Amino acid sequence: MSAVLPVTPTVEAAAGHRLALRRFARNRLAVAGLAVVVLFLLFCFAGPLLHSTDQTHTHLTQVNLAPSGAHLLGTDAVGHDELGRLMYGGKVSLFVGLASGLLATVIGTFWGAVAGYAGGWIDAVMMRVVDAGIAIPALFILLVVSAITTPDTWGLVVILGLVSWLVPSRLVRAETLTLKGRDYVLTLRAIGGTHGRAIGRHILPNSVSTVVVAATFQVADAILLVAYVSYLGLGVQPPSTDWGGMLSAGLTAAYSGRWWLIVPPGLAIILVVCAFNAIGDGLRDAFDVRGRG
Numbered sequence: 001m002s003a004v005l006p007v008t009p010t011v012e013a014a015a016g017h018r019l020a021l022r023r024f025a026r027n028r029l030a031v032a033g034l035a036v037v038v039l040f041l042l043f044c045f046a047g048p049l050l051h052s053t054d055q056t057h058t059h060l061t062q063v064n065l066a067p068s069g070a071h072l073l074g075t076d077a078v079g080h081d082e083l084g085r086l087m088y089g090g091k092v093s094l095f096v097g098l099a100s101g102l103l104a105t106v107i108g109t110f111w112g113a114v115a116g117y118a119g120g121w122i123d124a125v126m127m128r129v130v131d132a133g134i135a136i137p138a139l140f141i142l143l144v145v146s147a148i149t150t151p152d153t154w155g156l157v158v159i160l161g162l163v164s165w166l167v168p169s170r171l172v173r174a175e176t177l178t179l180k181g182r183d184y185v186l187t188l189r190a191i192g193g194t195h196g197r198a199i200g201r202h203i204l205p206n207s208v209s210t211v212v213v214a215a216t217f218q219v220a221d222a223i224l225l226v227a228y229v230s231y232l233g234l235g236v237q238p239p240s241t242d243w244g245g246m247l248s249a250g251l252t253a254a255y256s257g258r259w260w261l262i263v264p265p266g267l268a269i270i271l272v273v274c275a276f277n278a279i280g281d282g283l284r285d286a287f288d289v290r291g292r293g
Contacts, residue, residue: 020209023286030282036275040268044090053084056239064253067260074260077253085246086264092242094272096156096226101219103161108168109211113199115169116176127173130166138163139228146234153236156229160222168214175207209287216280220273227269243269 024030059079067074073082115126141163145151151159179185185198204211229235230244241249243265250261 020283020286024282027282027285029278030286033275033278033282036271037279040090040272040275041094044087044094047087048084048091051084051087053081053088055080055085055088055241064258066258073264074258076249076261082260082264085241086243086268089241089243089246089265090268092153092236092240093223093226093244093269096153096160096242097219097223097272099157100160100164100222101215103157104164104218104222105168105211105215106165107161108165108170108214109172109204109207111165112169112172112174113176113203113207116173117180117199117203119180123173127170130169133163133166139225142225142229143232143234146229150234150237153240156226156236160225164218164222164225168211168218171210171214172207175210176203179203179206209283213280213283213287216276216283220276220280223269223273223276 059075062071062075062079064077065071065075071081071083073086076082076085111126111130115123115130118126142159145159146156149155180198180203185203226235226242227244227247230242231248233245233248235245236242246265247262247269250258250265254262
């Protein structure tokens with residue numbers, strides 16, 4: 001009689017992730033959100049290769065031109081091609097959103113995993129730090145720091161990452177509290193396995209679903225926060241820009257009928273944020289074991 005090989009937690013988790021991906025693929029709204037994100041990434045990062053424009057120097061002979069064959073989305077108050085500027089600003093917004101969302105998720109994941117696994121007074125102290133941070137609005141902190149330092153693109157990534165890791169840490173801590181009592185974690189500790197090995201081999205791999213879902217929402221929140229700060233004039237400084245900065249620059253012109261300066265960046269922000277939220281909802285539903293048949 002053939003022996004039955006035991007199913008390890010890692011294999012079981014991998015099988016669960018494959019099932020989650022199939023469930024995600026059946027979610028039309030989530031797939032549409034993923035398609036929108038991919039299209040915007042191509043538009044912003046590959047688009048300038050096909051539509052090359054000068055976004056550094058002013059062109060005072062081409063100021064505030066309406067959309068035409070030469071400029072599909074018109075030009076702004078200093079003669080920049082608005083379509084090229086939409087790509088240029090989108091590159092900054094997407095890069096800051098993705099990078100800061102990843103940084104916040106990494107910090108929050110390790111903080112939450114250590115707090116949940118350690119328990120006791122260590123958990124209490126670490127989570128009181130999180131509670132204190134959540135009590136202060138992230139937008140307020142970002143506005144204060146931006147007003148003091150006038151950060152560049154990488155500065156925004158670091159600041160956003162450092163103010164946005166709190167919510168992911170709570171989610172990962174809650175997941176860790178349920179995982180650390182599983183048999184495979186207790187067995188590892190009984191045979192002399194270290195705490196770091198327990199977290200790295202079992203806790204974090206089995207928390208992937210929570211981490212991935214949290215990351216998508218963090219990216220959406222980061223893009224909105226960048227737009228808020230840039231709209232108030234405290235984001236990246238000219239000649240750099242992002243979609244929030246384009247909204248701020250085109251607001252007064254919109255009252256003069258130059259809609260092309262405000263509608264495209266506004267729609268871009270709405271579509272990308274909604275797309276990331278749809279992806280996050282789809283991933284959450286896909287990984288939710290209570291919804292599996």
